Amino acid sequence: MARLRGAALLLAAPAAAAFLALVVAAAVLAAAGADPGTTLLDALAYGLRPETLVAVVNKAIPYYLAGIAAAVGFHLRLFNIGIDGQYRLAAFATAVVGAGVALPAPLHLALIAGVALVAGAAWAAIAGLLYVRRGVNVVISTIMLNAVATGLIAWLLSPERLGRLAPGSNNVTTATIAESGWIPAIPTPAGDLNGLVLLAALAGAGYGFVLNRTTIGFEARTMGFSERAATVAGIRGPRLAFLAMAASGAIAGLVGLPQLLGSSHRFGLDFPAGLAFTGLSVAILGRNHPVGVAVGAFVWAFLERSAQVLDLSGVSKEIVTILQAVIVLSIVVAYELVRRARTRQERRAVARAVEGTMA
Amino acid sequence: MSTPVSISTRLAGPVVRVVLGFAVLSLLSGAFEAPDLFSRGGISATLRFAAPILLAGLGALWAERSGVINLGLEGMMIAGTWFGAWAAIEWGIGPGLVAGIGAGVAFGLLLGLLTVTFGVDQAISGLSLGLLAAGLTRFLSSVTFAGVPGGSITTSPPVPDIATVSMPGAEALIGPAEAAGIPVLSDAAAVVLGLVTDVSLLTIGVVALVPATWYVLWRTRLGLRIRAVGEAPEAADSLGVRPWRYRYLALAVSGGLAGLGGFYLVTVASSLYREGQTAGRGFIGLATVIFGNWNPWSVTLGSLIFGFTDALRTRQEVTVGVLLAGLGLLFAWLALRRGLACDWRGGLLFGIPAIVMLVWFWVERIVPSELVSFAPHLTTLVVLALARQRLRPPAALGTPFDRG
Numbered sequence: 001m002a003r004l005r006g007a008a009l010l011l012a013a014p015a016a017a018a019f020l021a022l023v024v025a026a027a028v029l030a031a032a033g034a035d036p037g038t039t040l041l042d043a044l045a046y047g048l049r050p051e052t053l054v055a056v057v058n059k060a061i062p063y064y065l066a067g068i069a070a071a072v073g074f075h076l077r078l079f080n081i082g083i084d085g086q087y088r089l090a091a092f093a094t095a096v097v098g099a100g101v102a103l104p105a106p107l108h109l110a111l112i113a114g115v116a117l118v119a120g121a122a123w124a125a126i127a128g129l130l131y132v133r134r135g136v137n138v139v140i141s142t143i144m145l146n147a148v149a150t151g152l153i154a155w156l157l158s159p160e161r162l163g164r165l166a167p168g169s170n171n172v173t174t175a176t177i178a179e180s181g182w183i184p185a186i187p188t189p190a191g192d193l194n195g196l197v198l199l200a201a202l203a204g205a206g207y208g209f210v211l212n213r214t215t216i217g218f219e220a221r222t223m224g225f226s227e228r229a230a231t232v233a234g235i236r237g238p239r240l241a242f243l244a245m246a247a248s249g250a251i252a253g254l255v256g257l258p259q260l261l262g263s264s265h266r267f268g269l270d271f272p273a274g275l276a277f278t279g280l281s282v283a284i285l286g287r288n289h290p291v292g293v294a295v296g297a298f299v300w301a302f303l304e305r306s307a308q309v310l311d312l313s314g315v316s317k318e319i320v321t322i323l324q325a326v327i328v329l330s331i332v333v334a335y336e337l338v339r340r341a342r343t344r345q346e347r348r349a350v351a352r353a354v355e356g357t358m359a
Numbered sequence: 360m361s362t363p364v365s366i367s368t369r370l371a372g373p374v375v376r377v378v379l380g381f382a383v384l385s386l387l388s389g390a391f392e393a394p395d396l397f398s399r400g401g402i403s404a405t406l407r408f409a410a411p412i413l414l415a416g417l418g419a420l421w422a423e424r425s426g427v428i429n430l431g432l433e434g435m436m437i438a439g440t441w442f443g444a445w446a447a448i449e450w451g452i453g454p455g456l457v458a459g460i461g462a463g464v465a466f467g468l469l470l471g472l473l474t475v476t477f478g479v480d481q482a483i484s485g486l487s488l489g490l491l492a493a494g495l496t497r498f499l500s501s502v503t504f505a506g507v508p509g510g511s512i513t514t515s516p517p518v519p520d521i522a523t524v525s526m527p528g529a530e531a532l533i534g535p536a537e538a539a540g541i542p543v544l545s546d547a548a549a550v551v552l553g554l555v556t557d558v559s560l561l562t563i564g565v566v567a568l569v570p571a572t573w574y575v576l577w578r579t580r581l582g583l584r585i586r587a588v589g590e591a592p593e594a595a596d597s598l599g600v601r602p603w604r605y606r607y608l609a610l611a612v613s614g615g616l617a618g619l620g621g622f623y624l625v626t627v628a629s630s631l632y633r634e635g636q637t638a639g640r641g642f643i644g645l646a647t648v649i650f651g652n653w654n655p656w657s658v659t660l661g662s663l664i665f666g667f668t669d670a671l672r673t674r675q676e677v678t679v680g681v682l683l684a685g686l687g688l689l690f691a692w693l694a695l696r697r698g699l700a701c702d703w704r705g706g707l708l709f710g711i712p713a714i715v716m717l718v719w720f721w722v723e724r725i726v727p728s729e730l731v732s733f734a735p736h737l738t739t740l741v742v743l744a745l746a747r748q749r750l751r752p753p754a755a756l757g758t759p760f761d762r763g
Contacts (some may be wrong), residue, residue: 136743143642147736179638316501321494328487336479
């Protein structure tokens with residue numbers, strides 16, 4: 001009974017957030033002069049078409065990887081805003097190395113994955129080291145490292161260094177990776193599914209395994225519940241924090257691979273920015289659970305994709321960014337309220353039990 | 360220890376070092392033909408770039424002194440840029456100022472609702488506010504600026520200017536020295552002129568906010584209560600000082616300052632609203648508070664350093680090259696001193712960057728603009744990493760107060 005009520009409370013939070021987001025969406029649509037009901041139904045109908053759904057999943061793959069990267073840090077209250085810089089630097093390094101070698105496909109792909117993991121981990125490790133050795137706030141250091149990464153890439157990607165000017169355009173990219181380093185798409189009746197969906201699944205499974213089935217995962221969860229208890233139990237916090245940052249960066253290094261290996265095959269300045277905040281939001285939505293984060297990534301991609309249809313009804317599709325923010329804000333509040341309600345419930349239960357023994 | 364003597368001896372060291380450093384840089388810039396190192400324009404650009412960081416820093420100070428880490432500063436600044444620019448274009452500078460500050464205050468109160476009333480994690484709340492501000496401004500731009508000539512979904516049409524003033528007589532008195540071309544002296548004259556001529560009225564207002572912040576936080580009953588809430592909320596509560604009330608107030612002021620910083624960015628530091636214009640300045644402001652040890656005067660010094668590096672983007676690449684050489688010399692000097700003291704690790708810590716910088720300068724002579732673009736961010740990292748360890752943050756920083 002109490003368990004059932006607990007589960008209901010847990011689901012109440014996302015439900016409340018979704019409801020609030022719907023209300024805000026309707027209000028903004030009405031303010032913009034569109035009929036909220038039909039517009040939202042149109043967007044939903046468009047979003048649920050099979051072709052759109054495949055596109056949504058493709059879009060959700062990097063979001064999921066970014067979400068897992070963020071979730072790794074969350075367990076230790078490390079907010080890795082540097083996913084942006086880590087993933088772009090890793091994708092850049094991967095593209096340069098991947099295009100510079102000729103190898104048989106399995107070796108080529110292994111090398112590419114290795115470079116992506118190491119580059120992402122190394123960039124994040126700077127922030128980890130600064131945090132552990134000098135106590136520098138991770139949010140600040142990773143944001144600063146994002147700016148440094150952006151500048152470094154811009155500098156290295158100029159035509160006189162590692163960049164190539166694509167003929168007939170002014171988009172500078174790296175050289176193209178040979179075909180042995182491509183991942184083929186999975187054909188479905190509704191369109192091509194990016195083959196790296198398997199990598200995302202693998203990363204999620206690996207994250208779940210390390211967190212729940214290994215010593216270090218146990219240590220991380222303990223540290224997340226109570227720093228004092230963990231320290232008393234002999235868990236070394238600084239070492240754990242450094243490893244978590246590096247691991248978060250390594251996973252962040254994979255974020256660019258779906259685009260790099262699945263479609264573009266070279267790195268350009270068109271690799272999207274802002275994925276750090278997407279990752280954090282998606283991880284918050286999914287409560288750091290491997291499956292929950294997948295749901296979060298899907299919801300995020302679904303919102304963005306189905307909003308495409310809004311332009312047709314004369315509403316700016318940018319409304320979706322407000323919706324996403326409202327969802328995050330309302331869900332953190334809802335989770336907090338649920339946590340408080342549960343604490344009260346537990347207190348009452350304990351009080352009852354104690355009274356029972358006294359009587 | 361007699362006080363007057365000790366103050367002058369304590370000041371003598373830093374003053375000598377500043378004068379010496381200035382002279383070295385001035386001679387270097389002459390030798391390597393870097394014209395705008397100590398130009399009037401360069402100095403006033405430093406001032407213009409330091410002011411928004413200073414405002415973010417003061418905003419962070421108010422919040423943190425009350426016990427709340429304000430990671431929403433960036434979002435509040437973003438709100439300030441958009442609403443400030445929009446209202447200034449629609450109705451003029453005055454309403455723009457009010458709208459910029461007001462938007463920041465609104466976001467500050469929202470952060471209060473999240474962290475104080477609901478007790479949500481301060482970092483998550485603050486970062487989500489950044490998300491909200493980015494989304495909101497993008498949507499608003501798409502329905503306003505995108506439809507008018509000169510505007511687009513990411514930029515606004517030009518924002519009206521704010522009047523500037525000059526110190527009367529400064530030009531006539533010091534101008535000739537600047538033009539004379541005497542090695543170190545002319546540069547010194549240019550620095551003074553950069554500080555006192557063509558200064559925006561808003562800049563003067565911003566500078567006045569530093570002593571105002573100090574006075575309110577350290578010399579009034581209100582300030583004492585805000586700081587008490589940041590140090591020991593339970594103790595304050597037991598004396599009848601309600602923590603939630605003072606945290607809301609501090610966050611409103613914090614948001615207002617950040618919003619003003621945003622307004623400053625669109626009016627004085629540039630002349631239009633552009634998406635992503637804040638470029639992490641809210642977070643740099645937060646960094647000034649940490650390395651400034653939660654004290655407004657050090658925050659000011661920090662924002663000047665970051666503002667100086669931020670303004671490098673407006674200078675010629677050769678000038679930044681000269682600065683790099685100067686920094687390399689400074690690091691080499693520090694490495695030498697560590698080495699002479701037999702501190703080999705410290706020697707390497709300073710020596711390796713010194714060699715890298717000097718070799719780079721010798722080979723390349725310039726620092727390309729792509730690399731200059733992250734100068735303030737890299738400086739923030741280095742300064743935070745080297746910051747002295749005797750920092751003392753407010754004791755209750757980051758902990759929610761549960762009214763029970």
